[in-house]
Amino acid sequence: MDDFDEDLIRALQLDGRAQFSALAADLGVHRTLVAQRVHELLASGEIRILAAVHPRAVGLPIQANLQLRISGPTSPVFERLSEFTNVVFLSEISGQNQAVAEVWAADREDVARAVRAIQAIEGVVETQFSLYDRVLRRLRLGEDPEAGDLAFDDFDIALIAELQLDGRLTFGELAKRTGRSASACRARVLRLLESGVMRIGAVRSRRSATTSVLSGVGIVLRGDAEGAAAAEELLLGIPTIEFAARTLGRYALIATIAARSLADYTDIVRRIRAHRGVRLVETWVHAFVWLERYEWSLDRLARSRGV
Template sequence: MDTSRQSAAKAPKGNEPPAGGLDAVDHQLVKLLVADGRAGYAELGAGVELSGDAVRERLKRLISDDVIKVIGSVSPATAGLDSFALVGISVRGPVLPVALALAELPEADLVVQTTGMFDIIVELVCRDDRELLRVLDESVRSIPGVLTCLAMQYLSVEKYAPEGSQQLLVGGGLSGGSGAWEDLDDADRALVAVLQQDGRASFKELAEQSGVPYASARRRALRLLERGVVRIVTITNQLVYGRRVQAGVGLRVQGPVPDVVRTLRDIDEVEVAAATTGPYDLLLEVSCASRADLYHLTGTVLRRIPGVMSTETFSYIDIHKLPYTWTAL
């Protein structure tokens, strides 16, 4: 699953990729960014035999084309977030305007257009259940065109290993950095907010965008990164990079859910698994190389697991928002 498993050919000279896709240099750059999202342009250039300026332009293209996003990821415990839900939305009329409106909500961590019983799935990340209810009532249901909402609240996240995340969650808890949101002052929080938008922001950009003086911004940012309060993560858009076929899968289970979870953790294509309320006992996010592989996974592999009664698949058509926190379901 890790992009580091991809072999990269010797980097060609020049800065332009071949028409219609990514070249070996692009793949190698993504690999290097997964290893260190804040690596300097000169360091990245040395890894692909290009100048720092050429690397800068390539990264601009990869980001603008939604191939990757380098962000500062914050543990929910650190940020004081305690209520999460995946919401399946049916739409009356055009879907795109609704998806774009949902992407503007600060509580929306992921917004995806899908096939299946839902037109859109959106992940909401809130401080508590009261805030989740408020966002559903006042923000989501009030968007013109929203017909129905089905909220599936997370009980525990049992696996979290999306490609490019450099994180692994097992058993409902994340091994994150120390400290809580209340322990950070306004300057720290301002710096975190900038890093959540751009994990590669320079110390100068951090100072300018946060309003914190340069020397303090540099010292504070280094401390936040060293303590693991913020982790720099390179997120890859699997619809245009890597396995290319991505979907959500709802599982209905008979018998103990942990027995099924133990098997799911060993299936490479299953990147995220969460126990939820609602119509499904488990919600998965999966990535496959092709539609045929997705069909084999959902129609054969998952259904062979003892205890799995049924599967329901929501294939991703377009991703409008990628996550700022670790949740990413």
């Protein structure tokens, strides 16, 4: 992977339906090169372009980060965790702990049940829990939608179901699959995107060998509000940070860095450590991503209508 690929994938993560001509203009290359490389990345499985629905829109407003210490063989634990329907991200990591799992839940009782079930898995000997208080950046999902934008109808659900399989389907293709007109499909897709309920972007195959380094940081702050706000601003000013959240638990902030190299990762962590509002930074590298789930079943979407 070279810098052009990284820039192209980053642009597609932000807008998976961007026109090749617009991408070419932004990247300063010819449209033909962009079209060829996007097709190659899709064909190789390096990326998929899919619709993601915001967790609040599917009735899952509570999100938590779990770090697990595992004793003995790790694969059976990860295989068991992969079966949990409310685990949306699961990664094998370096360091003192061996796993990171992100859990989405309907309420605090729901997340408590999930945590207890995970703690009961044979081989899990310790669980470190952080509840997301406020998500500051979520590359694949964007800002929280307004409460009034969270209701779906059957047409919305049909469109989302198709776009979860292929986010670059044309409006004509969507019309054939949903039985509606292309103009109706266009208007409804744009409404879903503008509301923040749905976002369409590239999802990387984290298992492919690339030069990028996916890592996590847990940040303990010094305590003053001004320093905390400045630390959040620092994180949001780093383009390769894909996710950042204010949390309750061991850390005040958790972030995910998609660095372009080990040197880039080291530089970013040094900048965070040097910030006046930061007391402590703990880091881990995502060595193998077992699961990254953004799609939801029709049943789950249908039950979310009117939330």
